[in-house]
Amino acid sequence: MAGAQKSLGNIRRNFDPWNDPAAKPLIEFDHVTKRFADSVAVDDLSLGIYTREFFALLGPSGCGKSTLLRMLAGFEEPTSGDIRLGGKSLKGVPPYRRPLNMMFQSYALFPHMSVEKNVAFGLKQDGMARSEIDARVDEMLKLVKLEPFRRRKPSQLSGGQQQRVALARSLAKRPKVLLLDEPLGALDKKLREETQFELMDLQQELGLTFVIVTHDQEEAMTMADRMAVMRAGRICQVAPPAVVYEAPTSRYVADFVGNVSLIEAEVESVAGGLAVLRSASGRIETETTVPLSPGQTVAFAIRPEKVRLSRRAPEAGAANTLTGTVWDIGYLGDVTLFNIKLTDGTLVRSTVINAARVASEQIAWEEEVTLSFARDAGVVLAE
Template identity: 65%
Template sequence: MSTGVTDKTQKTIGGIRRKFAPWNDPGAVPLIRYKNVTKRFGEFTAVDNLSLDIYEREFFALLGPSGCGKTTLMRMLAGFEEPTEGQITLAGQDLVGMPPYRRQTNMMFQSYALFPHMSVWDNIAFGLKQDGMEKAAVAARVEEMLKLVKLETFARRKPHQLSGGQRQRVALARSLAKRPKVLLLDEPLGALDKKLREATQFELMDIQMELGMTFLIVTHDQEEAMTVADRIAVMDHGRLVQVAPPAEVYEQPNCRYVADFVGDVNIIDAKIESVAPGAVRLRSDAADMSLMIAQDVEAKPGDQAWIAIRPEKVRVDLDPPVEQGVNCLSGTIWDIGYLGDLSIYHVELPNGARIKAAKPNLTRVVERPISWDDKVWVSWTPDAGVVLTR
């Protein structure tokens, strides 16, 4: 049973998160600004003429596959790399040429990089002592950090006496102890198991909100980025492809690359038949009928397009749907994946193409379960899919 204090805190955080959107305020001044930044390693361009604004108190995620430039972008902010061209500013101060120790940033590495011969307490205190902080102030700050990450009873243990999750918390506390303007998180949860990683994601969000700090996280884990971030920058080959809040990136991808990279998706090749305000009619080889998507689009009849539809928005039934205005295709169950909370059905269409549908398992017993080789109907409403033109 939760306490009144916890409920009040949750409501407060929820209220802040719902209203927080400085990127929509024309008068808001970014805390971090990348302006036409390029980074080359020899002939290889890791970051290509990139501009990006990140705001104070924002939890921002750089998301993309290995080699897309996200870690290089973070390392340039930290001072471990210098841009070949362009400018990086933090709170209006130009960072180019400034050594890492003078920047108001701190970085938490995937390996944690804890000192094995030092206790938890001394690991957290190390940077504070290096800065010449008074002994009493160091002690107070370390105790504050231990309480923040819930490790008060582990203060005298060495790193090898801790679990992976506890070591991760020590590294986080050490990174936060110096109270940087920006905390940089480089794949911080990659070494944790799935359940611990999911729990730690929410702890990171709560700590970030409690401290009112700006967090910048680099990850290739889409679920992690979707969970923790206020906004996500999806990267590819050193460029920004889309920068938006998680729900927008998932529900309204701006191109096939984003739709395919973030989450699971069906992408159907199609040609545009007609365009009207708020509606697009398309023809696909996968269907013997026109498909309707409720969306405004800048295109004309005959243009190449793609329909992106998430599996959880596709219905799969043994009988054809009775609703009007539903996109509907017939097919045969080719494969089934049972995931506990839901089942994934791979449906083979008459032309050999396959489409995935996700169906929640709402009850333990199904009178007539859908099985392999069954003839089924897959369908989705006009507002469930997205038309992509690039």
């Protein structure tokens, strides 16, 4: 799998320093723990993030991702462990002395200041010469396409424009690392999708390292070179988005990232990279590299787009062919999502692309159907 990661994740560029044994991370979390009274927010966590990487911390509320970002920014100190930037420990270094900047979800713009004054604020605090400030502000406003709005107040801007002002202010000091804490949460869906690509373009143009915290899996998968899926202060899996999606290492990761069906099964046999599983609803043959033994209880995880739906009755004893009843149907525009209840009560999802404007002979609710999938369509999860 390591060799395949080169083209996965942020697929617009060929970038995978994590596969180079000689590459050293720019940011290193070394056995970091953070406690608040009796609560453990981050639990003995180690992680490396590389120069020019767009890295996403993904997880539900309360999993520790924002705490991790705040410790990197200097707003919180680790209870134990160390955080290094460029090989140097950040212990005791105040936030304003760290070569990084943080963009918050609320944007925190000064309402009484114009756009250009908001962008210039940090530069003035650093004592930069007026001519240099003016040139830098011009550069940043051009970068985020806000030149015509330079004299407006934040209240005179849309949510997307306010987000760009906050981004320009964060980038004005030219930090080595930009930290983004749920930066797109206040935007509507369409604007959020547009802004994701704009952030990717900016990050590559500026050559900076971006670390984003989000609970939105689509946001993380769109923008990140790699993503870390977190749970209860720990990292469950770190990999490019396509690897996390196609080859999750646990039920939690499979279930958290994207839609998935989990079929409980028992290992019948394993030979030559092929496992035969026996579930209550039928026999499953699947390719796997997970160490398994006969009699072991596992979950077979499969994504909806890899499940084929048919009215045809299955062949007797055929593998990877299950029968069930249509339980729910969801029309999503580009696809229709079917929830199929198998004979043992397990729900399996299947998506059908709506290639035609008008569907003919659409599979209906409560109809008996056959589900089928290829040997390499799903993954076996032992934990």
